[in-house]
Amino acid sequence: MISYVRNVGKTVLAAVVSLVFIVGAAGCGNTQKDDGPDYADDEAMSIIAKAYQKRSALLKDFVDNYKLTVDSKYQDPLNDIVANGSSVKKKTETEDALNNLIASATFEKTDDGYGYYAYSAVIENISGIDFGTVNLILALYDADGVKAAEVYASTNAWPAGEKVKFETGSDADAAQVKASVDHYEVDD
Structure with missing residues (x-):
């Protein structure tokens, strides 16, 4: 009798597990076809x-x-x-x-006298790496620490050992400039 109960229990358990898998697989199917791609979203990837x-x-x-x-x-x-x-x-x-390299740079501000400011820094590539394109984002903060603008500075080539002047302009009169790398390429 005990073996019969065990066999029935195993059968019921197998049926429940199978049902869970079937329901789960059905839930994974997309019953409506949308116009987008058939892969996970960019954030998940x-x-x-x-x-x-x-x-x-x-x-x-x-x-x-x-x-x-x-x-x-x-x-x-x-x-x-x-x-x-x-x-x-x-x-x-x-x-x-x-x-x-970018964190060690100090961006200087130059006022043109007409409400426009140039921001520039000369940075030497002491990394030993030959960079191709390097795009920076300069976040410009006012005296209250509020981000007033974001501007871009870039170079198309930055070989190891070379100094490059990263320069951009804005009508924002920044008290502080925080630079970060937006995109880069390495020359082979």
């Missing part, structure tokens, strides 16, 4: 990509520093992840170097 990059960097660290090994059938996927971890590390180092 960005979160997934960041998590993958962090995981790749961690696994690279485990392989390099702790001699992580896997069975031969898993070696190719691990090699792919470690290669991605290497590129993530290189990208992080590049972004850190560029952000440090």
